[in-house]
Amino acid sequence: MPPPFQLLASHPALDxxxxxxxxxxxxxxxxxxxxxxxxxxxxxxTALVSTRAVNGLTDRADSPRARKVLAQAHTLREALAAVVYASAATADSMSVLETACKAAQQHQELEWKRNGTTDGSAWQAGWKWGRSETELELPVWALAKSxxxxxxSPVVQHVRTCKSDTCRWVFLDTSKNHSRRWCDMKICGNRMKARRFQARQ
Ligand SMILES: [Zn+2]
Structure with missing residues (x-):
């Protein structure tokens, strides 16, 4: 089975x-x-949540609470869409994002690790989901964090919209000279090229 989603955006939040x-x-x-x-x-x-955590949540995927969380995910996605398709941004969409992000922060725990064995080595800390890994909201928190x-990040200035009018998928332009125009050259780039070719005939 091929993976279900076409990940072309170069960033999971844009996918x-x-x-x-x-x-x-x-x-x-x-x-x-x-x-x-x-x-x-x-x-x-998108590797925002581990396979182990996903497997742990699958049993409850048809519960009423899971349906509520799905609605939260859709609300978060549309708030994010409003901000990345900049002209649609409202105070409401920004407030949805801030609330979701604060909830995500609250559900992370610091995990401490000591690197090496010499006296000079410091403890290193990293944010983990910890006990929150078994909560149905985990996907929404992970998406809000992403x-x-x-x-x-300053890279947000390189968010672009695919130039195909029927597509308009968003992506992060990570190309060196920031000249990427299509979500995918093979899909949208070729379609547009073919259309222009037909127009010339
Ligand atoms: Zn496209």
């Missing part, structure tokens, strides 16, 4: 925005995360 597909098409949009199980598959494929890492 998340693209899970509402055909966002700007008259016949759209198409929801790529219709069930909590799809949300789990997404955070696993979104905040993007939005608070």
């Amino acid at each position: 998340f925005v693209n899970t509402l597909d055909n966002r700007f098409v008259d016949s759209g949009p198409s929801e790529l995360l219709p069930r909590y199980a799809d949300l789990l598959a997404f955070v696993e494929q 979104a905040m890492e993007l939005l608070t």
Whole structure:
């Protein structure tokens, strides 16, 4: 089985925005995360949540609480979409992001590790989900954390929208001269090239 999601955005938070597909098409949009199980598959494929934690949550994927969390995920995604498609940003979308990010921070724990065995070695700390790994909200917290890492980083200025009018997926332009125009050259780039070729005929 091929992995379920096309991850073309070069950042998991932007791949998340693209899970509402055909966002700007008259016949759209198409929801790529219709069930909590799809949300789990997404955070696993993007490596935002470990396979072990995902497996632990799968049993409860059809519970009423899982459906509530799925709705939270959709709300978070649309708030993030409003901010990355900058013209749609509102105070509401920013406040949704801030609240989700604070919740994510609250559910992390510091894990301490001591590197090496010599006297001079310091303890090293890292944020882990710890006890929160068994909470159904984990995918939403992980996505909020990823979104905040993007939005608070200077690389956010390189967020771009695919130049295909029917696509408009968002991606992070990591190319050297920041000239990437398509979410995927093979999909959208070629389609546009073919269209231009036909127009010339
Ligand atoms: Zn595209």
